[in-house]
Amino acid sequence: MKQTELLAIIEKMSPKEKVDQLLQLAADFYTDNAEDRTGPMDNLNINETTIDNAGSILGVSGAQKAIDIQKNYIENNPHNLPTILMADIIHGFRTIFPIPLALGCTWNTDAVEEMASISALESSVSGLHLTFSPMLDLVRDPRWGRVLESTGEDPYLNSVYAKSMVKGYQGDNLKEDVTKVAACVKHFAAYGGAIGGRDYNTVDVSETTLREKYLPSYQAAIDAGAKLVMTAFNTIEGVPASGNKKLFRDVLRDEFEFKGPVISDWAAIKEMINHGVAANEKDAARLAIEAGVDIEMMTTCYDKHLLELIDEDAKYMDLLDEAVLRILELKNDLGLFENPYRGADPVKEKEVILSESHRESAREIAEKSMVLLENKEILPLDKTAKIAVFGPKATTGDLMGAWSWQGKFDEVITIAEGLVSKGEHVSVSTTNYDLFENTAESLVDAKELATTNDVVVLALGEADWMSGEAASRSDIKLPQSQIELFKIVRSVAKKVVVVLVNGRPLDLTDISEADAILEAWFPGTEGGNAVANILFGDVNPSGRLSMSFPENVGQVPVYYNTENTGRPYEAAPEEKYVSKYLDVSNYAKYPFGYGLSYSSVSYDNLALDKEIGEIEDTIKVTVTVTNQSDRLTTETIQVYTRDLVGETARPLKELKAFKQVELAANETKEVVIELETKKLAYVHQDLSWAVDAGEFNLMVGPNSRELKLAKSFSLR
Structure with missing residues (x-):
């Protein structure tokens, strides 16, 4: 449909019908049971006419239900418009993949794109049109529960993943390819910078x-073609995102040239009253529409007050028409005018959802995402060894995380099930192990199993509700009962392997005496099989951290790309009058980019194809890597730079390129990585992006701390 045709539709719409297009309601309003709608309708003080005309719907599940809702919507809408069905498909629909923070640890853009593509297929066949993903908030504070949804602490790595996710969700032809869904960029902007790691807090x-x-x-996701942007809950410079003209008119629209609609997060427009920048709902509606927020999610400030604002000033009609056009253009981009039921297919739904090929992909990606933090020559395990597996995360399906909306516990492969399927002598405890309380029975059982087996695999971690939205924690250690359980087991067991299931970096001081620690994150539907494959060595771990783990919570925020100070710690850490703590180092326990494998890889012969380059140039970085083991391994070669003299203080190191290579047993490869010098640009005092002429250090290694080789180059 051409824009002229969309404008013709808008011309025919009444002002109230236009306003209704700006409203998003939850699926509760579209149940077959009229009585079930009464409560939600009363809460929002809306009627059936408004429901029939609301422009988009949140959280519908199931192909037939989606078809029925769309059919009724079109029939009831005065202009026979289709609605858009949106949902939070964050890391899988029914086949649940590892949480996004774990996906970040794959350092594998193909894996991330594959996750998004399968998520889109399962979502679209179930009737959905758009997912509220990717979440692209940079994260530095593990106290914030929503670090689970981010891919990490580095802007470059996050940007690479942003493009992969958008491509996976949307494909190359969203309008024609009904196996794809539209992507929504969130949360604009800087939600991950909440002070104290406390959700919804000031930034x-x-x-x-x-x-x-x-x-x-x-911006990377917008440049990749993402169709929708969601506002953040937080303020920036004292202005809530949902009423922030500077963010949405100046930056998003003018600078980033984003043409699609903007949606508020849940109730975020009305919450401007709580922020103290709006006196009432009418004031909130005014601020939001002026800022360019087109869709109001689950509050009715627009519904109740936009017409009143229009009566007072005609400019609000122009803003309303602008918003409606963007919403209709999104419906057009999805092909809903021609094909309102799009990919929804009850028959195909049964074939596609949780298929064996999707399970296989989920397992392989989970394997790539897990990070081996410690290994004191115990892993991989011998499959003939006597192994006991227990702990509060051993036999539970709670391996999916807080945003696994459609995932089911009974479809998850547990850690115990995975180990039993691989090992010849694996004992699984039938005793209940609680996350927060040890019983006399569980402690007796733990000691018995620990003393009668060669190895204990102790599965510890968080419940799904302990990380995610509204799940900030001031103490990021394991629950005290789990620490006590570990210490008791450690005191009697020959060997202890800890498998962690969690949604954030933790303070792991209290379990540092483990013989091995595998960070499995919330690994998803196939988590148990992935854990088993790594522990038994069928898969060589390749995950590398995309977010640093602190020594303790007092270091937070701790991240790798810090700026230098006038009294740098690195120059003299033993001195008092440098920038440091007295009781702990400045360094993370496990830094960005870190992860062990069952192989040792050497780095040699770093070379640059030029030592003096131009500001618009490409430098070829060559390094020789050798697998010094008898097993296949995947190595992530990381390239960092430092701008030695800048207009503003520059970080000590910044990731600027990386490459994953597969090395056969004892294989040597010469690897070439291209570094575009435009990636060395940064924000100057006048807020322009530019690359400096001058000298740079280039460092290469397996993580942000162990940078084994270095060279210098200059730009002119």
């Missing part, structure tokens, strides 16, 4: 930091 960042660290990943 206070300089504009330089905002532009250089937080905004690039959003």
